[in-house]
Amino acid sequence: MKTFVIGIGGVTNGGKTTLARNLQKRLPNCSVISQDDFFKPESEIETGENGFLQYDVLEALNMEEMMSAISCWMESPSHSLVSTDWRSIEEIPILIIEGFLLFNYKPLDHIWNRMYFLTIPYEECKRRRSTRVYDPPDAPGYFDGHVWPMYLKHRQEMENISWEIVYLDGTKSEEDLFAQVYEDLVQELTKQKCLQVTTVGMH
Numbered sequence: 286m287k288t289f290v291i292g293i294g295g296v297t298n299g300g301k302t303t304l305a306r307n308l309q310k311r312l313p314n315c316s317v318i319s320q321d322d323f324f325k326p327e328s329e330i331e332t333g334e335n336g337f338l339q340y341d342v343l344e345a346l347n348m349e350e351m352m353s354a355i356s357c358w359m360e361s362p363s364h365s366l367v368s369t370d371w372r373s374i375e376e377i378p379i380l381i382i383e384g385f386l387l388f389n390y391k392p393l394d395h396i397w398n399r400m401y402f403l404t405i406p407y408e409e410c411k412r413r414r415s416t417r418v419y420d421p422p423d424a425p426g427y428f429d430g431h432v433w434p435m436y437l438k439h440r441q442e443m444e445n446i447s448w449e450i451v452y453l454d455g456t457k458s459e460e461d462l463f464a465q466v467y468e469d470l471v472q473e474l475t476k477q478k479c480l481q482v483t484t485v486g487m488h
């Protein structure tokens with residue numbers, strides 16, 4: 286069965302989960318897998334030389350489990366029963382995978398039909414992050430000592446990626462981001478021949 290897999294990567298608090306949820310509401314037959322659901326328990330998280338728990342690295346995630354969840358979806362892409370006003374679409378199953386460390390993870394390299402990456406400036410990121418409650422809570426200095434440096438490192442690694450990533454300005458409104466990505470997806474689905482214009486309601 287043909288499927289369409291969307292990656293939404295980006296910085297912490299860039300708006301990945303919000304965008305994924307907004308898309309899921311409006312796309313027919315769409316599932317979401319969130320990388321944040323695959324963090325290892327705190328007892329398995331290493332402490333770095335800087336004294337900070339090393340959460341913002343691939344080793345903190347149970348990626349094998351996430352890959353199993355993706356394979357599971359691939360084997361039987363779930364069908365939503367939600368009816369859609371987008372009646373011209375052939376209801377190809379869509380999977381959105383959203384998370385902060387997607388495009389640095391080699392085993393996923395060939396899965397993407399379209400990749401987006403949300404960015405926000407340092408100050409805005411720090412501000413949004415400080416309003417969120419984490420378990421365990423961010424230690425004092427954690428953002429500057431671990432989170433942001435790891436983000437910069439991963440961004441740098443991404444420079445080697447040769448295929449197209451669509452960068453999104455996460456300071457835009459939720460609605461604008463949704464509209465931009467939705468429009469882009471309609472185009473991509475058409476280009477990749479997942480969208481077939483059919484005649485409906487003509488009998």
Ligand SMILES: Nc1ncnc2c1ncn2[C@@H]1O[C@H](COP(=O)(O)OP(=O)(O)O)[C@@H](O)[C@H]1O
Pocket residue numbers: 295296297298299300301302303304413455456457458459460462
């Ligand atoms: N476009 C946006 N503009 C302003 N704030 C946003 C936007 N999208 C999300 N937020 C807020 O930023 C915070 C992080 O959003 P979230 O979607 O959880 O980010 P992520 O999943 O990337 O960590 C939340 O408080 C959310 O309400």
Ligand SMILES: [Mg+2]
Pocket residue numbers: 301302303321
């Ligand atoms: Mg999130």
